[in-house]
Amino acid sequence: MTAIQLTDVRKSFGRTEIIRGVNLTIPKGQRHAIIGPNGAGKTTLFNLISGRFPITSGRIEVNGNDTAGLAPQQINHLGLSRSFQITSIFPRMTVFENIRCGLLWSRGHRYSFWSLLGSQKALTEEAEQLLERLNLSSRRNVYAGLLSYAEQRSLEIGITIAGGADVILLDEPTAGMSHSETDYVQHLIRTISEGKTLVMVEHDMGVVFGLADIITVLVYGEVIASDTPANIRGNRAVQQAYLGEEAA
Amino acid sequence: MSTQTSSAAAMSAPSFLRRHGLWFFMLALMLVLPWVFYDHEKGRHSGFAITLLSEMALMSIFALSYNMLMGQAGLLSFGHAVLFGVGAYFVAHTLNFIRASGLPIPVELMPLVGGIGGLVCGVLTGYVATKQRATAFAMITMGIGELLTAAALMFMTFFGGEGGITTDRVVDTSIFGIPYTRPIQVYYLIVAWAMIAALLMFLQTQTPLGRMANASRDNYERTQFVGYDPKVIRYWQFILAGFFAGIAGGMYCLVYEIVTFDTLAAVKSANALLATYIGGAVGFFGPIMGAVLVVGMQSGVSLHTSAWLLYLGVVFIAMVIYAPGGLLGLFANHIPIARMGRLGELVVPYARILVPGLMMTLGFVLFVELTTHQTINAAQGKKFSLLGFAPDPGGTMVWLSAIVAMIGGALWVRHEGRFFMAKWNALIEDAKARGIVA
Numbered sequence: 001m002t003a004i005q006l007t008d009v010r011k012s013f014g015r016t017e018i019i020r021g022v023n024l025t026i027p028k029g030q031r032h033a034i035i036g037p038n039g040a041g042k043t044t045l046f047n048l049i050s051g052r053f054p055i056t057s058g059r060i061e062v063n064g065n066d067t068a069g070l071a072p073q074q075i076n077h078l079g080l081s082r083s084f085q086i087t088s089i090f091p092r093m094t095v096f097e098n099i100r101c102g103l104l105w106s107r108g109h110r111y112s113f114w115s116l117l118g119s120q121k122a123l124t125e126e127a128e129q130l131l132e133r134l135n136l137s138s139r140r141n142v143y144a145g146l147l148s149y150a151e152q153r154s155l156e157i158g159i160t161i162a163g164g165a166d167v168i169l170l171d172e173p174t175a176g177m178s179h180s181e182t183d184y185v186q187h188l189i190r191t192i193s194e195g196k197t198l199v200m201v202e203h204d205m206g207v208v209f210g211l212a213d214i215i216t217v218l219v220y221g222e223v224i225a226s227d228t229p230a231n232i233r234g235n236r237a238v239q240q241a242y243l244g245e246e247a248a
Numbered sequence: 249m250s251t252q253t254s255s256a257a258a259m260s261a262p263s264f265l266r267r268h269g270l271w272f273f274m275l276a277l278m279l280v281l282p283w284v285f286y287d288h289e290k291g292r293h294s295g296f297a298i299t300l301l302s303e304m305a306l307m308s309i310f311a312l313s314y315n316m317l318m319g320q321a322g323l324l325s326f327g328h329a330v331l332f333g334v335g336a337y338f339v340a341h342t343l344n345f346i347r348a349s350g351l352p353i354p355v356e357l358m359p360l361v362g363g364i365g366g367l368v369c370g371v372l373t374g375y376v377a378t379k380q381r382a383t384a385f386a387m388i389t390m391g392i393g394e395l396l397t398a399a400a401l402m403f404m405t406f407f408g409g410e411g412g413i414t415t416d417r418v419v420d421t422s423i424f425g426i427p428y429t430r431p432i433q434v435y436y437l438i439v440a441w442a443m444i445a446a447l448l449m450f451l452q453t454q455t456p457l458g459r460m461a462n463a464s465r466d467n468y469e470r471t472q473f474v475g476y477d478p479k480v481i482r483y484w485q486f487i488l489a490g491f492f493a494g495i496a497g498g499m500y501c502l503v504y505e506i507v508t509f510d511t512l513a514a515v516k517s518a519n520a521l522l523a524t525y526i527g528g529a530v531g532f533f534g535p536i537m538g539a540v541l542v543v544g545m546q547s548g549v550s551l552h553t554s555a556w557l558l559y560l561g562v563v564f565i566a567m568v569i570y571a572p573g574g575l576l577g578l579f580a581n582h583i584p585i586a587r588m589g590r591l592g593e594l595v596v597p598y599a600r601i602l603v604p605g606l607m608m609t610l611g612f613v614l615f616v617e618l619t620t621h622q623t624i625n626a627a628q629g630k631k632f633s634l635l636g637f638a639p640d641p642g643g644t645m646v647w648l649s650a651i652v653a654m655i656g657g658a659l660w661v662r663h664e665g666r667f668f669m670a671k672w673n674a675l676i677e678d679a680k681a682r683g684i685v686a
Contacts, residue, residue: 050473072472082473090466093459101463104456105475111484113457163474 333512366494528574608657
């Protein structure tokens with residue numbers, strides 16, 4: 001079964017074509033990294049898959065469903081969840097409430113205005129367990145906007161996985177982090193993506209080669225290679241286009 | 249932390265009282281206040297006080313319903329009075345219908361009828377307004393407000409034109425056998441409904457919809473990616489806000505027995521905004537404080553001066569600049585310092601700022617009152633007086649002292665303000681160091 005299937009996906013902003021006919025198949029359970037130089041269209045590709053922008057032409061399937069014309073929340077209901085390159089959390093709510101908001105829909109709460117959340121013991125417990133896994137239990141009642149940058153990134157990963165989506169898109173999860181923070185987040189991603197499909201855009205090659213089963217290289221809106229880390233490392237075209245000395 | 253207390257302890261009576269003490273305090277206050285103003289010589293209630301208290305209660309509900317949009321969902325509405333006014337018209341027509349048809353619909357249910365009116369209006373206008381958020385939402389609500397105000401003057405049968413719809417609450421359908429001939433009887437009915445409405449709005453903040461309204465306020469895009477449609481959240485929140493605004497409108501109709509187009513006009517909407525902002529949109533109880541203050545100024549200060557609206561404007565601007573969290577925010581800012589037990593250290597800085605502050609305020613008030621006297625009141629042959637003093641409003645000395653007090657006070661306040669802020673910042677830094685504030 002495939003989690004994500006892209007068929008000749010194109011996206012133009014005005015006259016500029018940013019994504020120029022991408023074909024990509026990501027099977028279920030794979031950890032997949034998308035790399036490429038700045039401006040290659042990695043984040044745009046994420047925005048197309050998650051429904052933030054509509055595609056210009058082509059076809060995107062998530063868990064076997066065509067996503068054409070679907071709003072982000074509808075694509076979320078197909079089992080896909082994402083994080084953002086620029087941290088996207090609920091800053092004026094507590095850490096606990098952030099996580100609980102991530103849980104609500106998938107636990108069937110919808111738009112209810114008659115059930116009190118305080119009496120939902122199971123929901124509270126679940127949110128607290130997730131906080132434990134994220135190492136954020138001690139920050140439970142702090143406004144999310146007051147957390148440190150690294151804590152906010154962890155929290156966003158928490159919100160992303162809380163709903164139990166089986167396809168997870170992470171956009172530069174370790175950007176701007178110190179070495180120790182990066183190590184911690186890499187470990188966190190490994191555990192939370194257990195048994196799920198993970199797609200991530202990442203610049204830290206240590207994280208990419210440490211986590212990914214398959215690496216796709218995107219240059220100027222086109223896929224120039226999609227292969228195992230070992231083969232990508234040896235791929236001359238990739239070396240020329242992107243990796244340069246970093247991988248050498 | 250207090251949240252770690254076991255559920256058994258939380259159920260015990262003293263802690264229940266402590267946790268919900270504010271509610272009991274508000275109820276007790278509302279029940280007792282009419283008797284504070286009781287006229288023992290004449291043996292009756294003060295009509296002015298009862299009307300004032302009724303207005304405060306119903307405006308509190310109106311402001312709380314406004315805050316369901318502003319504070320909770322981050323939606324700035326300029327047309328909230330539409331929901332209030334339609335609720336009020338619904339009740340006026342219902343009362344007239346009861347009188348004409350003899351149908352035994354209890355008077356006690358009239359606020360609920362108003363709520364249904366507001367809800368219907370919310371379903372219709374919210375459908376258009378909540379498609380958008382931010383500035384577009386604000387513009388649409390403003391447009392709807394103007395549209396309905398214009399319609400109110402055109403469609404006579406429902407809105408009654410400029411004269412409005414008059415009604416009579418004494419229809420003899422009370423389930424408790426209360427005639428509602430006296431304002432105090434209506435007041436207690438309003439207290440009951442205000443408590444119910446406030447409690448329901450409070451509980452609503454703790455439901456999935458209430459929390460997701462916060463979420464969509466903070467970050468509508470993230471809201472989508474956790475599976476919610478922000479438009480649907482906004483629409484439901486708007487409809488519910490309409491319901492509670494309608495309840496307030498229903499109370500209004502019971503108190504005044506006349507509903508005119510200005511119940512749904514822009515000034516009424518602005519009042520909700522002012523009350524919510526001055527009280528503080530960040531916490532649940534803020535709008536109540538704001539409503540009490542705004543109504544107090546409207547009814548109390550307006551008795552003494554025709555410039556009351558100017559004073560309200562100055563208070564509003566000062567709050568926006570110096571206390572964006574409103575009155576509630578001002579109180580909340582002191583909590584960490586109180587927790588350290590060092591509130592006493594602020595007494596001197598406060599006193600030092602209070603003296604020049606008072607001087608500046610008095611100077612300003614004197615200046616404004618002299619101006620309004622010379623431009624308006626003098627022509628009406630009124631005598632000038634302020635706080636019991638009656639200086640000659642044409643004299644140079646009185647004008648000069650007003651200006652000196654105003655400008656001198658302002659400069660002095662600025663000077664003392666620096667001293668105050670230094671002390672304040674030191675205390676907050678200390679609180680941070682001790683981990684009391686994040």
